[in-house]
Amino acid sequence: MKGSLLYEGKAKQVYRVEGEAEQLILSYKNxxxxxxxxxxxxxxxxxxxxxxxxANVFAYLHQHDVRSHFIKTLNDTEQLVEKTTIIPLEVVxxxxxxxxxxxxxxxxxxxxxxxxxxxxFYKNDDLNDPLINDEHAYLLADVTxxxxxVLKRMTLTVNTQLRSLFADVNLQLVDFKLEFGRRQDGSLVxxxxxxxxxxxxxxxxxxxxxxxDVFRQGLGDLVDVYxxxxxRLEEKAHA
Numbered sequence: 347m348k349g350s351l352l353y354e355g356k357a358k359q360v361y362r363v364e365g366e367a368e369q370l371i372l373s374y375k376n377x378x379x380x381x382x383x384x385x386x387x388x389x390x391x392x393x394x395x396x397x398x399x400x401a402n403v404f405a406y407l408h409q410h411d412v413r414s415h416f417i418k419t420l421n422d423t424e425q426l427v428e429k430t431t432i433i434p435l436e437v438v439x440x441x442x443x444x445x446x447x448x449x450x451x452x453x454x455x456x457x458x459x460x461x462x463x464x465x466x467f468y469k470n471d472d473l474n475d476p477l478i479n480d481e482h483a484y485l486l487a488d489v490t491x492x493x494x495x496v497l498k499r500m501t502l503t504v505n506t507q508l509r510s511l512f513a514d515v516n517l518q519l520v521d522f523k524l525e526f527g528r529r530q531d532g533s534l535v536x537x538x539x540x541x542x543x544x545x546x547x548x549x550x551x552x553x554x555x556x557x558x559d560v561f562r563q564g565l566g567d568l569v570d571v572y573x574x575x576x577x578r579l580e581e582k583a584h585a
Contacts, residue, residue: 347371349426357396357543363426368530369417372397372539373424379504380562382474395572400539401425402579403511407536410507414536415527428467429545430527430537433470435487437497439505440521442490444546445559450477462505464498469525496534498528504536512547512584517556520546542572 348371356379361371374393379386397419404416411564415427442445443457447465467475468486483489489497501524512519527537540545544555548554556575561568570585 355357363487368429370423370427370429372427389569391569395576396541396543397423397425399542399576403540406511407507412504432527432537433487433489435483436467436469437501437524438465439501442520469480515582516550517551518548520548531546542575
């Protein structure tokens with residue numbers, strides 16, 4: 347079933363599927379990177395955790411009518427997905443001030459926003475994924491104004507659903523990054539992954555950081571933290 351390697355990124359490998367031109371296999375790696383690849387390490391078991399957490403999240407979103415490329419989990423580190431043409435944008439939603447926006451705008455960390463903020467970043471490693479505006483997106487990412495509006499509406503819907511999901515497992519969704527792809531028919535769907543690598547999550551009781559900031563800031567054992575998130579999500583799914 348698993349064909350040749352198509353692409354390798356910082357956290358995943360993408361494989362063709364033999365006999366299925368419109369499907370791919372995502373294989374999650376144990377690598378962790380931060381600051382656009384400037385900080386790197388490996389953590390045994392991280393690939394399994396990101397794969398299973400992301401699968402749980404996509405399954406939840408499917409139940410709430412949010413389309414994505416996810417089809418099914420194949421094993422501990424791999425999932426089967428629909429092949430899409432990735433749009434070179436990172437769509438970031440911020441519910442609370444944290445991370446780069448604190449430094450850029452001089453905000454106080456943990457300052458809540460009255461309504462979610464959406465930011466666009468151009469996916470280009472050579473340029474360190476710069477912050478861009480809508481007009482830049484039309485120019486660089488080959489999206490129309492209508493498509494970008496669709497992406498923003500989908501993003502806000504995902505934010506509403508994920509805030510509810512994570513609140514149910516005693517986590518606050520601070521911010522997160524989404525990526526989208528085009529199907530063959532031109533429709534837009536969620537792609538990539540949704541995991542603690544791409545979300546900021548804080549424990550609602552203790553305020554403890556439960557995401558990749560643990561690695562970025564040297565706050566503890568990344569695998570232990572991700573394991574807690576997976577356990578909470580699986581307990582909710584089977585409740």
